[in-house]
Each structure stands twice: as structure tokens, then as C-alpha cells.
Amino acid sequence: MIANSNLENILTSGRFAVTGELGPPKSGDPEVVRKKVRILKGHVDAVNITDCQTAIVRMSSLTAGLLALSEGVEPVMQMTCRDRNRIGIQAEILGASALGIKNLLCLTGDHQKFGNHPQARGVFDMDSIQLLSMMKGMRDDRKFQCGEEIKSHEPRLFLGCAANPFADPFEFRAVRLGKKVDAGANFVQTQIIYNVEKFKKFMEMVCDLGIHEKCYILAGVTPPKSLGMARYMKKFVPGLDVTDEVIQRLEDAADKKEEGINICVDIINQVKEIPGVAGVHIMAIEWEEAVPEIVSRAKLGPRPEPTGIEPVLMDRAAVETAVEKAKEAAERELQVQIDTAKKEADASRKLVLKEKERLSAEMEQIKKELEEAKRMASQKEAEVKKLASELQTAKSQPKEMVASQPAAQAAAIAAPAGAALTPREQAVLNSLHMGLDALKKALGLSDEQYEALRRFLEAEFMLFAGEEPQAVPAAPPSEPAPAPQPEPEPTVATREPVAEAPPPPPEPEAPAELAGLPPVPEGLTAEEWQRKWVIRLVARGNLQMLKGDFQGAIETFKQALAIEPDNEKAKRGLSQAESGKAPEMAMPEPEAAPVETPAAEEKIEVKPAEEEARPEPVVEEKAAPEPEVVKKKEPAAEVKSAPAPKAAPAAEGPEAFELPKETVPLIERAGSISEELYKEPASGRIYEVTIGEGEKAITVGGNDTLPFHLFEGDMPNPPKVAYEVLDSAPEEWPEPLAQYYSDCFEDPVKWAQKCVNEFGAESICVSLVSTDPNGMNRPSDEAAKIAQKVVEAVDVPIILWGCGNAEKDTETLREVTSLIGNKKVCLSPLTDANYRTLGATAMAFQLPVVAATPIDVNLAKQLNILLENLGLPLDHILMDPSIGAVGYGLEYTYSVMERITLAALTQQDEKLAVPFICNLGREVWKAKECRLPSDDILGDQERRGVMMEAITASSLLLAGGALMVMRHPKAVALTESLIKAMV
């Protein structure tokens, strides 16, 4: 016995239990609770008192439970983890235990969001399973949660838990119930069942895990009070499965309430048959009147007289009733005691009288004998006298000696009459004593009583008055019956005044009831009852084993086997019990149930967002900002001092800028920070693309790190700059730019040579702008010839850049390639409109190409794939992502380039791992800012343009640009010095 509660007694005795539910009021009115309890009384074995269900403030479960107790109905207190931490919970439990609470349902509790105080802070110091462990620890190990010992009066509670067979994931539900039972649950109350089929499946899983043998499972049922309520539960109560059939039945019914009760009774009748179900929990909150009806229709009533109910606290009326009751009981008992005493006294009086009669008869006899002796003595005297006279007469005769003899004889005879008793008298007294001894034994007299009696009789005997002996006093104070005890004070503290009276309920071990199969209850076939009974026996046996009562367990299992000799579980249990081993607690694998795997789309939703590796702003070192500032400032300072724009003659070449190189490697600056923390080496590598041939060929790409992240990777080929040469005189170049080239505007060959010879160009990009059908529309063959001349005139690598009209570019570029033969120029731009034809040309001559796409990662990738499918290897492709100048969409370009670079380097997106070419000069120099003349606000025009171009270039370099097509020699010089400083 764990707590000796009525519920426990009912369940352990194998009877089908019925519990009810009671929601305390949202007020301090005890009458509300009492009224509900009175409705339920006699129809349920215990009643659950909810602990602020749905997080709505109500009278506490403990206090309402005590009210129920005072009405003679056993409460199941509920405790949630929502409102109290471990200190509060344990304190409350000690109090509950002190006041006679014996059942506790441990719950996590409804979330406060659903209640009338949604802004409350939920405590959730622990969950229901941990609460069960804590309670079990307090009860069985006598320890508080912290481990401290509970020195006395540990709370002995029959522990319960809830289970929801209808929540998800379904296959985990039985496992979770198993955890609760392992944690300490003795009984289980399930969520409201409407879907009996699903519940059956759940119970099968529960039985497979053997959980039903370690606890008692009460199936939760609720009569739907109305169609609206059923619909509400179906729609809005999570984890409640109201079937369409139930809705339909209510819809069809004329009397909804009546049908609600019918539905509930039907469900009870169905769940009763499910193996492992030990009772029902009827939840008819705010419809308590339905419970008696349901219990009676389900043939579950009347309930056995409750046991173990010990109210400790009561209200005044109840106290008075109890006092009255206790008084009556005490008086009744007193009367019984008095009656017994009287009877015993009567009996002993009779006995004494009988003995007296016997004694007086005997004394009579003795008297007679004495008379006789006297008579004989006087006769002897006479004889003596006669003898004396004879002696006198014989005095004269010498017969004196003879005469003295009879005298001595006479003296001897006479003596006893005065002092001593005769041997006969002695014998009489002895027998009297013996009689008294027997009397003493029979009546259990005390020594004093005995002595008194003895003296009395002896005295009587001695007095020998011959009168009738006096009557024995009616009830001597020393009567054997115990004196009536002082009336027991009927105090509140009187324990179990009534409970003692009825015979104790049959214990589970009581063999009398277990000997065979109890009578078959109504509604069950003999066979079903037998099966059910065996299941209960097995469960009981297991429980006994768990408690360590192996002998009892063996008995129980044997009984089970007697009824059903083939029951495997009983056999197993028997062998375990005989070997003295508790059943294994480990649960078997749950079936890998394919049921209800959540839809794929739901899966996606919770996967942590890991797609984008975002740059971590947090790793920024404190030391970093300083050197950076210095770096940025210097080129600006140089610009200020170096070019004197007005004085700069066309012929003057760009100054070589020298930027200070970072001399302290990052590893030193990082100090104690471990390299792993800031290094994020890439997993990919950009393809190397070579333009041109021979000594002057340039190679770009090949890096396996983000631009200039030399501390974590390699950048074998520093970015390069190509000078842009137009194949016809530009019309709109602003003066600060035009001045450098105006002498060769009309001759692209001379222009290209100037770039190479004077400015040190490492490569040239020939823009075939003249071919634009919307502009000059120079025929392709003419343009091709000009291009051919340029190609042949300089020895640096050449990029041929078409006008952007797909058809015209195809025509022109094919023409050029046919003219220049094997010279390795780079063809551009290839777009989705002309990649096939130009791609084929490039393949034929093994030329690198530029794949141009409008600012889009996917389009860029697609074009690369198309080109590769065509047969052009990726190491022959440069990407033009579409360039925006600073202030004119640079951020879009930057972002796209950055994403492509990251994809190529960190996500092994090989199709994107080709270097960028950035044709930025043309974008920069058409900007308004480069055209406005010098003024006080905007400053010097040339410096402005140079800075625009250089800043655009430097940004693109940081985004991953590998080849820059630029115009202004000073901007190129700035860019190159930046590259030099950084690699």
C-alpha cells in the first residue's frame, strides 16, 4: 500500500475504478465545491480537483480538495509546474499530506497564454515527468529535491499523471507515458477519448511496452453537453480528437444532452473492453449532474463504500457532525462494554452461588458428622464415666492400670472439640480451598479478591453457626469485567472512529478473493472476464514484485495460471518471481510506425536557417580599425598632392603610387587569438584564365580565398587592369579624360601603342563601339580590319569588346578571328543571345571569352553551364556580371559578385568559379559627376573623375574582380598601386 487512498485500494483490488472531475470556482465560495461534491458522492471513487485549468485563476486545488474530503469524497489533488517552482511545490505537498490528501496528479499545466492572465510569467521550473520524480523521491526516498532528508512524515501520495493519446508524434506517446511511469506515476488519466480506435492503437503500444502492468490506466471520457461544445472541442482544443461520428450523432439527436450521455456511456463500454484499461475518468465539468446517470447507465454503480478517507480539516458543521458521530460511537461501544461486563458479573455471581450451595451442603454434612462425633464423644464420656465408676468399683480391685487407658482415650477424643480440627475437618477445608482455587482461575480473580473470598468462606465455616450463609454481594467491586473506561473525548483529532467498525476491505493479497474467478460482471462474457481478470492478476503480480513481495507475486501468478495456464506473461512473471527478480523496466522498441509522418513542407520550416553563412560582425578585433584608417587615408593624401590637374599635360604618364604595404602579418596582429577563430579557409578555387600568349600573356583568377584574404589562402595571380581603347573617336569623353588620348583618338593603333608604351598597359580592351547599329554602324568587315591592326600592333593581350548588339557582335568578332588567325584574343561579350555562335568560334580558336549577364547570380551560372555544355572549358571563361559605377548601382554589382564569389569558394559551386572581368571605365565616365566642370563645391573635375573610377575599381576588387577595364591612366595607377600594396 502506497498511500492507502480509496482510489489506490479500488485499483489494487482489481476493481474497475471510476473517478470524476471537479473545477473549483472562480471565487472563495466553499458551497460551490460542496454542492458539486455532493452530486458526485457515491458515484465516483475519487474526484480530481483541477489546478487552475486552462490557466484561469480559481480556488486552489488543495483547498477545494479539502472541502471535498470534508464531504467524504476522496480528492485527487492536481499540481502543475506552471505556477510554482520546486520550493513552492514541495511546500504545498507537505501541507497537502498533513491535511489528508492522498492522491496527486502531476501535470506540466496548460500554458498561461490560454488563461485569463496571459501576461503572467510561466514558472516551468520542471516538467511533469520531473515533478513525478521529485514526488516519488519525497515519498520513497524520503528526500527533498535537493537531496536533504525528510526526517519524518514524508508525504505519502498515490501519484498520477496525464497522457494524451491523440497528440503528436503519435508513436512517441506511449514511450512518453512509459517515462512518466518510470518517473513514478502509479496511475494515469488520459485525455478525453472520442476516437476509440486511435485510443485502442495507443493502448496496444502501451501494452506492448508493458506499461499497463506497472500502473493503472483510467480512460478519460466527457459527455458532450451540446453540439456547440463538441464542435468547439473538435476545432479549438489542441490534442482532442472529436470524431465526425460524434458530431453526426449530436446533430441527428433531438435531445442533445441525452445523446451526449449516451455517447459517453457507449465510449465507456468500449474502452472497458480494451486490455490495460483499469478504470474511467469522467470529466463532466460544469455538468456534474450527468455523472450519476452515466455511472448508472454504464453499470458501474453503486461504487463500493470508500475507505481510507480521513478528513483532517473540517468546517464547523462538519466538525459538529463528526463530534456527534464520534460521541455516539463511543457511547455505543461503552454500552457494549457495560453489557458484557454485566453478563460476566451475572455469570460469576451464579457460579459463586452454586459453589456456596455446594459448600453449605458440605458444611451441613460436616455438621452432621460433628454431631455424630459429639454424640459419640458423649457416648464415650458415658462410657468413660461408666468405666470410671467401674474403675471406682475396681479400685478396690488391683486393675488400676487398665482403668487409666480408657481415660487417656477419652481425653484424646475430647481435645479436638476445643482447639484443633479433626483430620476430616482438615480434609473439608482442603477441598474448600481447592474449590476456591478453581473459582479464582475461572473468574480470573485477583489475589486479594481470592483472599477475601477465602477468608469469608473460612470465617463462615469457622463460625459454624449452622445458620444459612449470607447472600453474596451482587456486583463486587472486583468483578472481572473491566471497569467502564472514562468516556473517550470526541475531539477533532479522533482518527478513524467509523472506519474501524466495518471489516477491512479485501487486500490484494487476500487469497480468499483470488482463489478463483470472481463472478462475471454484467455485460461481459465469461471468456472476456477471464481474460481481463488474468490481465489484472498479472499486473498485480508485477506490482507485487516491484514492491519486493515475491511470495505474494508467486501466489498471484499461480492463480493467473490456474485460470489460464498458457498465459505467457504470467509464466514469465512466475519464473521472475521465483528467481526473485523484478521484471525488467526496459521498454521494448516502439514500432517504427509509418503513421502520420508530418508533411514535408512542415519539415522545411523549422530547419535552422543555415543556408547563408553570414559574415560575422562579432569577430572584428579591437585592434583592427587603426591600421585600416591609416591605409585608407594615405592614397587620398597622395592624390591630393600628386596630380596637378591643370598642369598635367597630355603626354605626362601616370605617376606610380607607392602604398605602404602591411608589414605585420595578421597572425602577429591577432596576438593570442587562435587562428581557427578568424580563419575560414575556402573549399573551392577560382579557375585560372589566361589571355594572350607568350611572355606578355596575363593570367587571372586561381585564388582559393576571398579577395586579399592572404592569411587564409592563396591568391597566386593579382588582379590586372586593361586599358580601354575605342575603335572610333569618342564623342562625349570629358576633357580631363580625353586630354590623355586626344592625340590618338582617330587612330586606335596609335592609341593602343600609347597605352602600352607610355602608360605601361599590360593589356588592352578594344571597344568596337563603332559597330553599334544604333550609332555609327560601321560594317563588321571594316571594323574587323581596324581591330586586326590593333591586335597586330601591340604585343600585350587584347580583349575585343563588341558593341553589345548580339547579332552584330557575332558578325564582327567572327570576322576578326578569321583575320587574326591564331592570335589569342579574348572575345566579349557573349550573352544568352549569341553564346552558341561565338562560343563555337572561341572553341575553334581556343580563345577565352567573356560571359556577360545582367546582374544575376543564376543567369551568370546558367550561361557558364551553357558554354561548358557547348564544349568551352570553364578556364576559358571570364564573367561580366554587369557593372554599375559608384553611385550608379555599384552596390547591386558588389552584392552579386560577392554572392558568386562566396558560392564558388565556400559552397563548391564550380560553375561559378570563374574570374570576373569588370568593364567599369565606360560606366564611370558617363556619370554626371565626371562631366560637371570644376567648381568650389564639387572640386576639381579630373580628381573627381579619377576618384570615381579608382573607387569603383577598388570596390570591385574587394568583391572579387580579377580584370578591370579602365580608362584614366591615373585611376589605373591608383588601382594598380592598391593591388600591389595588398598582395
Added chain:
Amino acid sequence: MIIAERKSMNEILDMLDGVKKLLVLGCRGCVAVCSAGGDKEVEIMASAIRLGKKLAGEPIKIEATTYIRQCDPEYIEPLKKEGKKYDAVLSMACGVGVNFIADLCPGVKVLPGVNTTFYGANLSSGEWKEMCAGCGSCVLHLTGGLCPVARCAKRLSNGPCGGSQGGRCEIHPDTPCVWHFIHERLQEQGEADRLKEIMPIRDWSPAGDAGPRRRVREDLLP
């Protein structure tokens, strides 16, 4: 990172009652990344206050700047002097920044411009979600990397409660049931048995229930 959210303008204007000269101070740390208190948001806040004050007919002079961080003393240093030039400093940093300024800059009246909400991740542009509760004793190795402390409404330790339905939490249909997905994840990884073990009651003292937390690394101390 730490996620924050702009306070409503009514609240801001209420706290700026009587302030004639204001510094709106952004932070380039977490709040910049989560678009609550970086340069852009500082601009918006300054403009909004200007408009609000104008509507109320109260003159105000507002300056705006953004520090690299407000949770390191060296970055806050200039504010010790600068801050005194203003009636108030509206910090757009998380609560850490506001506290730190209050601690380090006596004589500067610092006000919070954002509500610091949680530790989260950026789901997509403009959407952040709580992923960590900073409870101080991580159990993610037991739960498939998904946190039941931060992501379960009841902070359960032992599996989904009865309110888990179809992978959703009962408190809101948009909220996933993290235990559902822990179960799923562990099943995928062949570790579903792990959920059969009872996770013991937690020690909440590292979660801050034992008082303000502090971390020291001896080897780094000056």
C-alpha cells in the same frame, strides 16, 4: 546575435519629454545586423523624432552618430565627454549598451531606443527567430541541436506535451513544436532512444537565477 526592436514612437516621445538637445546613438554590433539600431535606423529614428517633436510643437536639436560597439569601454570612451553636451542620449544599442553607458558615463542621461528581445538568427531578410535562451547549461547535444529551453513554450525537458499537433505548438499555429522536430531529428539520426531517458530536473542557477552572471578568463585579464 542579440535581436532588438525599435520602441514605439509614443514611448520614445514620452521619454523625451523636456529634452531639447538629443544625441541618437547607434551601434554597429548586433543591432545593426538585425536592423534595429545601426546607421540606417539611427537616421530613421532621428527623422521620426524630429517630426514627432514638430507635431507636438516642441523644439529639439538632434544629432546622430553610430559607435562601433556600445559594449566595449574603448568605444564608449568619447561619450563620457560628448554625452554631457546633450540633455539625453537615446541609445539604439541593446540593453547592454544602455547599461554600459549608464555605468561608465556619469552625468550622461541615457535612454533606451529599442527593446532588446532575444538571441536569434536571421531567417530571411526582415525575419528573426529565437534560437537560444542563454540558459548557461547547454543540452543541444541531447536534443539534435534544437533547443527546448528557448523554443518550447513550457521549457519542457522530456518530450512534447499533449498540445503538440501535427508539428505545431498549441500556443500558436505559427509556432513549431520543437519537441516534435527533436523527435524527428533524433529518429533520422538513429538516436530516438535518447528520448526514452528521463532528463533530470534542471539546475537553473547558470541561467541567471543565481544572480547576475559574470565570466572571467584569468589568462586574458590585464
Added chain:
Amino acid sequence: MARKKSKKRASAGIVGFCCNYTVSVEPEMLKERGLVPEDVAFKRLPCTGRLEVPAILDAFTEGAEAVFVAGCQIDECHNLSGSKRAAKRVQYARKILEELGLQPERLEMVFVPRGESEPIVEAARELKMRLSTMEGRS
């Protein structure tokens, strides 16, 4: 930058931020032809995607009673997503206006097919109408 410019044009009743690509007609011409009310001040932007929330708020601070933003049709934006961004920022600015006690109806986003001016005229008139039915400034 937008803010500095708008300071010069204070006191306008309605301010319209217009995308450069969308509004091919000089908006001033609309005014000259009497198609839009006199107190509408136009501000051209290279792209409405460049329009930040502070510029909108500042327009109000500087005296505008209402503001509209005219961008490309949402799927025809010259800069792909410029007007989409603008629409979102307008939404955010409306939220702030509401928090400040200004009716959000004072701020409107209009999408204009390239080369048309009709929606702009309509927006300007509509806002004018709204203003006349509103009580006070808050």
C-alpha cells in the same frame, strides 16, 4: 542628400517623389497645364529604390501635408526591384506616421507604367481630396 534638398522646398502642401525612369514628362509641366494642384512639389529620384524612410519623414517635418511616391510598375522596375523596395519603405514610414499620430493615409505609393503621367495626376488629386476631409494635422 534628399533631406538637404527638400529643405529648400519647405512649405509645400504635397510632396511627390518620382522615379526618373517612370516620369518621362517633366512633372512641372503637369503643373503648368493645370493637371495637378499648384502646391504639389515634385522631387525626382534616379530610382524610388533610393528613397529612404527619413526622406519621407523629413518631407513632413518640413511642412508637407501629404506625400506620394511614384515608382515603376512593380514588375517593370528599371532597376528590377527598386519600386518594390520603395513600396515596403513607404509601408514602414506609414507605420511610424501612425505612431506619431499622423494619419497614414497622408502617405501613398503609386505605381506608374512607363511614360504615363495619369496615375501621378490622380494620386496628387486624390491626396488633395483626402486632406480636405481630414481634421487638423493629427
